[in-house]
Amino acid sequence: MDEKFLLLFSKRSASFLHRVAESLCGAMFAAVFVVFVYKIVMRYAAHDAVAWADEVSVVLFIWIVFLANSAVVEDRRQITFDLLYRHVGPRTQRALAILRVVLIGGIFAAALPGSLDYIAFLWRERTPVLLWRLDIVYACFGVFMVAILVRAFARLAGLLGRNWRESL
């Protein structure tokens, strides 16, 4: 496999993942909404408190936040202090971007084993109503950390490559 093929392959699979995650998060949001409406209707129509509804909607909410931050939200859509970045030339921007990737990537890499360990350790705990395993519920945070690392690595490769201006 040559380099071009690899690049194309990684771009294609990234955009595929992006679309899948986007649809999944959208479906989860729709589910949150439906669960809420169902809960309110049931309380008044059937005097049923539907205790599981709150739990399902909160779990979906957490998964939306971390899955979307893993693969849906573009970097420029994040809330960022860009006063400095906006006012410097492309070469300085490149240096800042590399520093950013190294800082976040480095810290997240150092913290990854401990975090995954902690999530795995939660296997014996369960959610109060539906008794879902907490390690599975909280796994989205692990997915998020790995995604941040993969994105940092890809960004770094782009910034260090010949076409670094495209990665700014």
Add this chain to the structure above:
Amino acid sequence: MGLAVLAGVFVLGAVIGVPMGLAMLAAGFGYLLTTHQDVGLVVDQTMNGLYNNYLLLAVPLFIFVANVMNASGVLERLLAFAQAGVGRFRGGLAHVNVVANLVFSGMSGSAVADVAGPGLIVARMMMKDGKYPPGFAAATSAAAATLGPLVPPSIPMIFYALIANASVGALFLAGVVPALGTALALMGAIALIARRRGFPAEAPVGWRALLPIFWRALPPLALPGILLGIIYSGIATPTEAAAIAATYALVLAIGVYRSLSAVQLFAVIAETVRQTAAIGLIMAGAFVFNYAVANEGVPNAIRATLVVWHLRPIAFLLAVNLLLLVLAIAIDEITILLVIVPLLVPVAAGLGIDLVHFGVVIMLNMMVGLALPPHGLLLFVISGLTGTSIGAIFREIPVFIATMIVVLLAVTLLPDIALMLPRLFGYAAS
């Protein structure tokens, strides 16, 4: 040492352009790693924080309401209403801008949605045919959109309610009079400017035509009232009220106006997911960051310092105003709300300041910050959307900033402006 790493990573990360939420998470990790604590605490704090604060679920639902309304042509009805009401005065379109934003913020929980919605449309109307200087038009939109955090439903108020353990319903009610006051003050400033610079008035709408225009705008206009009614009567919790508001918006858009296609609905959901995730990341980061700050004893140190100073409540409130305005020059409003305000709330409570009043003061500060050069978010959003140079907007915004600061001072010194409406509905202020 731990505190230095926490602050160092956060500030360095933020300055070089790391998203705020990610910078806070990284700072939390860095803090735990250098103080040899379990990094699993980050997972513990973020996940439990998001898991246990059920009220946060109202945030994506209110974002959804704003996006549905934006996509469904409700805006045009509200603009027609605003134009019929205040277009006839000198500087008419600028007045329309304020009224349209005031009304629209009753449906959206975020000022950015307001400036990108009615703010953008009216700014374009103002710039058309050179009626108004582009800088003034854009500055008016930015200033008018700051009303968002004060008018229910307000996402910043939901965050504040969680931080201060205050009633969402009381906060929503407390924002109403200050919001109307700010709108009137902005329109007063516009009237003066319009007379001096000779801005035009729009053709007046006859009284007979007013009623149908009002009738067409009534369903969206009613939303804040419906929301407050639902929350106050106890029919539903604030989170459920958000879901009811979302249902109302969908029924209006799909059933009544028939202006939202399936494709648009998917786009609205995708946009809602993005905005929710961006805010959610900051919330997650703030849980970790605040844990570390508390673990290092910072809140107690601040309280101890202030006790030595023997600050009176009024002096404290004025100092908070000054502090938040200075911070707003560098930090975004949501970060201030989630990181700085939690340090201030216990002190305010200790001084006997009513926390609903304090919340409204914080919201007014956020409003000023949203439009404050050099970093005010709304200035950059409207500059980007209209293509007006940021310098031209900077030149026109000071009058509006000064006006908002006058309102801020009035609400700071006279708590009754905020508290009279909640009291009317049985809120027992401390």
